[in-house]
Amino acid sequence: MQRPIEAYAAVPSLTSASVEAGRPIHISFGSAAPGHGSTPLALATADFAYYTAQRVTVGDELPLLTVTETSALPLAYDTLRRAYEARGPEAMKRYNALRQRRVGVRWYPAGMNSLAFASGITAMHSEERVETHFLLGRLGIELALMAEAAHRENRTVIAGSDQLEGQAVAFALADHALIGDEVFAAGGYLGQTPEGLRRNRIADTLRLAMVAVLILVSVLSVLQPGGA
């Protein structure tokens, strides 16, 4: 039994709305990318993209994946392809047809806290008639520009980041925020895979163990002679 996370609970209804409206969903990796310090975060975001994109493979629009680090481009392309492939040959045929019409993975320059990336996404909101935005990966304060632009178009935003500034902005501006390490838990919540569920159970246990150790160390440091 996993603890409820509002953002993950909202994903099925948001993806269904996207299919019904015939509008694409947008998933951003931010500046998370393989080959950098954010490699595990990039893979976690790819996990989120994989399970979310699978839900819209029946739709008429290709999901849009955006990155700001070029090394995340192959990962994003592969994630999108795998999501369609997982749904069988018919979905794969649809993927190949949709690819002719629109490029599903996009790079906007460049790097961490890129305002050029934020302005590119802001322009994309209206150009591509995006239904829902999943702004994840590594994002800082520039997330405010993207979320605000999405709200101007009355679009739902789910946001999360490994940066504290990004998390604060997500809490304030997103409809649903993924706080702390919640962005890493997509496999268990969206995919319901045994590995994902196991991973989330281990993460919860480790977190509890860490809290217990911190409390124990604090108590011991107070109790020992000359402690605080």
Add this chain to the structure above:
Amino acid sequence: MRFRLGSVLSTVVIVAVGFITLVGLLVGPEFGDLWIVVNNGLRLPLFASLFVQVAVIVVTLTILLGLVNLMVVHLTRLRRGEGRFLNRMNSGVLLAVFIGTLMLYMIERLTSTPSQQSVCSVLLEQVLIAVESALAALLFFSLVYGASRMLRTEVSFSRVLFIAMVVLVLVAALPLPGLGLVTQFYDWLLLVPINAGARGLLIGIGLATALTGLRILFGQDKTYH
């Protein structure tokens, strides 16, 4: 149980490369006999350094991939004539500016002397940085808008607390006399609960990052299967 050869092969390669790089970078002379085996016998530091260099080269090459992607996105839009006229014009301007800057840079490299100020650096400093600064100023308004929107959609304890903290931080930053208590309270907040909260979040993210790294090393991650 069925295995796909490609999937097994990629998992084996990734796990092997991961472990060789990890051990090669981690084990140093302080490990004694193990260091002798790893360095002189298996020569893992050499392989680790080679793998890191290959990774750096691949990451650098992906910059070209990014540029091609940008061009393809806008060329596709222009070619298919989709979307509003303004969007197509946007793509056209982007492509024209890209090609123009590229040509300008190449001409400059061929003709200019080191003492001359490059037009490309003027473009970067006077246009790109100026535009990014203007966007950074806009961020403030986005944040204020966000704070005002928070209580319009839903009033909850956490949202009220968030707004109260924002107001407190702004008041404490005012250069007014008689705010000693507020400033002291703000300093305590910053030092104790905010610091503790931030550390808690970072520890959580650190744990999750380590867990994901271990899953990759042990071949549990499905991304490369």
